Amino acid sequence: MLIGLVGNQNAGKTTLFNLLTGSNQKVGNWPGVTIERKEGLIRGSGDLAIVDTPGVYSLSPYTDEEKVTRKFCLTSKPDVIINIIDATSLERSLYLTTQLLELNTDIIIACNMSDILEQNGITLDEKRLQDLLGVTVVRISAKKGTGIDTLISYLKNRNYLKNPHTRIYEEPVQNEIDHLEGDLNNELEEARNPKFAAVKLFERDPYFQALTNTSTEQEIKVIEKTYGMDAEQIIADQRYDYVTKIKESCVIQKDVGKSITDKLDQIFLNKWAALPIFVVIMGLVYFLAVGLVGSLTTDFMDALFNGSQTINVFYREVPFAIKGLGPLLGEAISNAGGSEWAADLVQNGIVAGVGSVCNFIPQLIILFFCLAILETTGYMSRISFFLDRVFKKFGLSGKSLIPFIVGSGCSVPAIMSARTIEDPKERKMTIMLTPFIPCSAKLPIIALFSSVVFPSYGWIASLSLYLMAVVLILVNALILRPFLKSTSSSFISELPAYKLPSIKYVGRDVYDKTLAFVKRAGTIILLCSVVVWVLSRFTWTWQYVYFLSDSSLTDGALKSWQVGQSMLGGIGRIIAYLFIPTLAGNYSWGAAVSAIQGLIAKEQVVSSMSVIAGGGKILASDIFSFFASNGWAAYGFMVFNLFSAPCFGAISAMRKELGSTKAALQTVLFETLVAFTLSSLIGTLGWAVNGWQVHGL
């Protein structure tokens, strides 16, 4: 048996889906969290398959994700559709119901949000609702989990009411629709839902025109004339008339004064306070993640992997003597008689490479936590509401903000969430510009270098990068705008009621994202670390570089000279010329090859530097010590890595959403060009300040 879950945006479909199936799909408090159909089995049943669909207000789709729902309803032949309705906005919810009832499918109505009806002053008589609509109505609260068993029992026993196919339109309209239904060409696939098709024909929907041979244009015109409206208006009008009558006879609405949401909006959407509050909230997110927690944990985590004598906690040296995982393993291999290179591979290849990325897990947890809070409280929709006017001027939509905020976690879901933007141009620009937002994988780069730029105030440097990302997005939107076709854009959205975040879902979200990060560290970063280790430890003739010697060099310089003789050093020395301006006059093959590896995954930049540096503190090593004394180079390097081509994952997401490989490649090229120009400018400024000295050549 196939069950569909259909309803308005933000009605709680996915929350109900998770309850029914016991799965953990992502939920949030903004319209458009679900953008693809998701399938599952109802728990405790072997054959009750259920499909979660993106939210829609009607079966006429406006955006790609809404088309998914229409396609499911019309062509997937569900046995029953659970129509989840938001009891606090019954009229709008039931409008969709009137369309679903025209399908050749039985409907069960799950009346959600029943737990907050009372505080909204609403009394709902669901028995009466069931009698009036003629379909089974189950009162549930997806949030509290009530009514779910009743719903499941209806599905299992199939004892729900059959679709009554009530005739809801006024006489002349209904007669014409019946007439159209009778004349349908039943052999065609689209005729599977004849009542729905007949209404669509009445509305002159071109998609259904093939279904009929009879011309009814004359009759429809006469009806339009009597009502003084066109066919689409007549249908929408009469659907709402029907729904309003039902609502009036089963809902009692008391005036409860201003809701909490309205009171909070007086603050968060206040004319003067809104922008400062937004800046403070976003600043706080990055201060917490990058500044506070970073200064507390980064050094400690590093000590666990690489060992230390003292660690830096809140900018203070604290004694903390620990051997560290890498040195321990390296020693164990040497003691067991392993070769020097084997110990080096484990200690300075694998542990240093993977560890350098894992150092940032505590910070990422905080970042993911803050983002989950923004998503679940309903504040994110306010941001897109009040910034729409600004974004519109740049050819973007207020809804672009959602991808941008999600993008500070990961670009891939962010690029996909751009589907909720109606206007194709705004959507395309949003997809192209989202990778400029520093994602969580770029956080290690920011965290590593920010402390160099402004010692003790690293979070200011990192905040400046986020602000720069916003400026870049807006400026580039202006550059891109003339190249894309324009249609008249719109912003139709809703401000969801504020909700206290559910600990369960926030926890789940943070866990899932952190786990994905750790998995990447354990797979792709591990693999790359080994490859980088091989390339940076062997010469083209497969000589182990640490066996090379040059008596004219001191210890640290010898080590960096040795690594420089490797294959990676050879490749890097060619690319490094390109990065001289970016690195403020420093010629560094190590930085150059690491930057290129950002294509695989942005964390890989730091990981590669760690392997090349041979474990330990990256910026203390001889190869990369120039960063520590040259804030310009550090800033230029960050800018390049943050704003250049995103990782392959994001590129393929862009390719899919833009629908063309060429467009995706053009975007990547464009982004890299922007990053290269900007980072060169910044670096060159520092180069000039230092009197045009070139180091390392």
Add this chain to the structure above:
Amino acid sequence: MSEPDNYGLRKSLKPGEFGHLSDLKRGQKGVVMDFHNDNEALRRHLLDMGITKGVLIEIKKIAPLGDPVDVKLRGYELCIRRADMRGIDIKVVE
């Protein structure tokens, strides 16, 4: 190509007068008399959201920068841009 951003001084409308939805101030209510939009899809979308003749619309919240606007109709709230509100003819009731 882009919308003129300065909508000028909004007319001050009293109950019983006719105008566009975009003329209303916060807290004012109007009944939809007619409704047009050059963009077919957008017009359909607004119809689906319940903006039909005779429906009562109240201006609930205005974005801090003046646009878009959050309006209340049919027991729920909807955000739309001023540009689209100008296509909605109303009669002021409150």
